[in-house]
Amino acid sequence: MEFLRLIIISVILFAIAIPLQLNLVNLLKFYDRVFHYSILREGATYDNIYDNFEDSVTNEGKILHLSFVAIFLSIPTLFSSEFNYFFNLGFYLGFVIPAVVLLCRIKTFGDNNISPETGLGYEPIQYWVLSYLSLFWALMIGFSALYFTDIPLYIPLVTISLAIMSSMVPMFPDYINKLLPYEIRSEKGMWTLRIINVVTISIQGVVFLIFSSLLH
Numbered sequence: 001m002e003f004l005r006l007i008i009i010s011v012i013l014f015a016i017a018i019p020l021q022l023n024l025v026n027l028l029k030f031y032d033r034v035f036h037y038s039i040l041r042e043g044a045t046y047d048n049i050y051d052n053f054e055d056s057v058t059n060e061g062k063i064l065h066l067s068f069v070a071i072f073l074s075i076p077t078l079f080s081s082e083f084n085y086f087f088n089l090g091f092y093l094g095f096v097i098p099a100v101v102l103l104c105r106i107k108t109f110g111d112n113n114i115s116p117e118t119g120l121g122y123e124p125i126q127y128w129v130l131s132y133l134s135l136f137w138a139l140m141i142g143f144s145a146l147y148f149t150d151i152p153l154y155i156p157l158v159t160i161s162l163a164i165m166s167s168m169v170p171m172f173p174d175y176i177n178k179l180l181p182y183e184i185r186s187e188k189g190m191w192t193l194r195i196i197n198v199v200t201i202s203i204q205g206v207v208f209l210i211f212s213s214l215l216h
Contacts, residue, residue: 039058101131102128
């Protein structure tokens, strides 16, 4: 029954995502009207958005669109499990937390912080992906554990806290940049951040294995 429920949720997500993608231009125009940030880069038009989204849309525009999609499109995931609603909350927050932090730090990730030396900025979509990857699985495990009364409370709390702390690493690249001898807004810098991300995920994995051994 749970598997069928997940299939239905997936179908609903696709049913929402496809119209959103088809109406991307209208959504971007909506952001342009509502928010004071520039959505398109200089010289870009809405005519070729689908062919050149990456170069045409500002980082601010990408953040607004990504946040809208992550926060509202993922709402059906709150109904993924019929029994363990803590799991549903962890599933949903895995999408939402990185998006909310991006919104709060929109100036840092904006076009104004594109490095004149490398021509690269803090690309919000890439950083959201890194944050999500280091967050979602541990967050689901941690919240799921809250459902079971025979599991010591400190285990899910530590798991959730560690997941959130790990997910914050990619969200503060400007601080990491101050610690590096080279510019993080570069291909080399991005690979460094990916390696750091793998390390934080590995640490979470080790902690999870330790907790698993304590429960047996």
